[in-house]
Amino acid sequence: MGKTPAELSIPAASISTEIPDIPVSIPSQLLERRPDIAVAERQVAAANAQIGIAKAAYFPTVNLSATNGFQTGTLSNLFTTAARYWALGPAAFALPLFDAGARGAQMAASIDAFDASVAAYRQTVLTGFQEVEDQLAALRILEQETEIQNKAVALAQEALKLTSNQFQAGTIGYLEVMTAQVVALDNQKAAIALLGQRLDASVLLIKALGGGWQASEIPNRDKIGGKTKWSQFLPIPIR
Template sequence: MKTMTTIRHLLSGGLLLSLAACDMAPKYVRPELPVPADSPQGPAYPQDGGAAAVAAADTAWRDFFVDPRLARVIDTALANNRDLRIALANVEQARAQYRVQRAGIFPTVSANGSATYQDQPFAQQGPGGGAGGISGRTDIYNASVGISAWEIDLFGRVRNLSRAAQEQYFASVENRNAAQVALVAEIATAWVTMAGDQERLRIARGLEAAFGQTLELTRARFAKGIASELEVRQAQTSYDQARSDIAQATTLVAQDQNALNLLAGTTLGADDLPSTLPEGDVTLANLPADLPSTLLLRRPDIAAAEHQLRAANANIGAARAAFFPTISLTAAFGTLSLGLSNLFGSGSDYWSVAPSARLPIFDFGRNAGNLRYARATYDAMVATYEKSVQTGFREVADALARRGTMTAQLEAQTSLRDSAQTAYRLSEARFRAGIDPFLTTLDSQRALYTAEQSLLATRVARAANMIELYRAMGGGLK
């Protein structure tokens, strides 16, 4: 028992020395944000987000996406998307690696048992002076508990390696969160795109019918000698263009559905797919526009970059500690006997303690090279972190600039479409009355078609802009 107590005291002392060891890593200081403190200002940017605006990172995606069909598709994707599963598996890998690295702080206690059987001859003088052979058999049994080559972390090398692995694990968690944010935005954008293509198909079909009627009327007038063949050919071109647009839109709708199925990780039901672009918003419209740049730190990709930076800082500490002595401890407590029945008998116990120290003297620059590599890696991680912040600021600024002008553009495109509709009705009536030539009516039809397509593109862009702004501000995680 006294021997066991001695070893226990050695282990306790080694643990206390490891936990109280000095830390060779530089003190971590978060770099200053390399972007303006406030959101960009100017005529392209909205002045405020409304009195009831809530930060995107605090807005759950179920609350932001108000269309129930879209919400169901996002929920399905979060449960089945393969990229998200890969990201989750990467988190588990990083967690396991952290546990492996952290275990190096503590001694590994193992139990060992062995048996040795020996039969050795030895010479002895026989009767009459001759030599005779007598063999002697020896059975040795051993059982022990101990630790082997446990590094007492006096200079923080093992602890810094453990801290670096922990930060890598945290970074993998944030990368998984960033993958979710990106997935939510991507599938919402794909859903809106499909809704827009469905609407484009509806417009093309409607105009095909209108162009078809015009074509039939022109052919009838040509048969009566009222219209020329040129007018028939002109009407035919508009009708054929609408038919071509129908075929193209049909293809796009099918491809949009394939893209949604891939993102969702399964085949979506028809009830969850859009049949047309809703007249109302598919998202909330009261996200704030004037926010401090520090809120960018809540973006998962920026948080992941900072964890990578912290890991690089810890690796500098591990590289510095390699210049100092490494102290290891091997100890064992057990029992040894010449017979199995006496293995645990009185007087058979033994113990051994073997501390060792190793100090690098000539390593031909290996440790110095590792330290330079760790510092260069840290510098690269600083640049990566700052680039992530700048990229996030640019994405938010771009989305805000688009949002600030989108309302005026939508109003203008709506007015343009309404004017084109009125012009088409008037020109058609004047053509039927014989006042205007057919070319005026044909131009009005084409102008209306273009205005319808432009208004639809603006509506799709507005919905996509709100989704992008939500993603850029860090929304989509909750």
């Protein structure tokens, strides 16, 4: 800059960033908003439905056909109401007798897949609780460290003030002032680093909770699993 240190002056800027207020009690239902937990829960429901499909293979199947159309001896009456007809049948009844254990194996595989999905769901939930607890513990420990570091900053600034007064009185040299300045600066840097760690932990806590700690943001059953429509049970999907 082409200036001597005595000519250079940089004003001190205060840090106005504050740590968000975290309630003492956080409802565990907030974890239901996490995408990984919601996906694991839906996978359990899907695996449970597969068990029902495997059970349905043991029951007989009935196929019933129906026909309708127009039938007449004269062309002029072909599309009249009197020429319309409909017929129901024939019915086909099928009952599986022997499949070499295929249905039993499919049933056992569906149950095993359900058990595996339940275990994966439990592990996902436990991981979510662990992440929340880790960040809460980190915030608590960092808050205690910040209180101690703030006291160290205040003491270092007071020591710098006393050292500066002694230098102006001519009792000590400037080397002692520089040493006190370095100590004060190191303590201020440590305090800022702790503030950054607390902000990072707050963001990670919000992430672990799925987006905050407001109980009003807990999704209901329709938002988690979606609404069940009667058209879902038709052989042809209808929107």
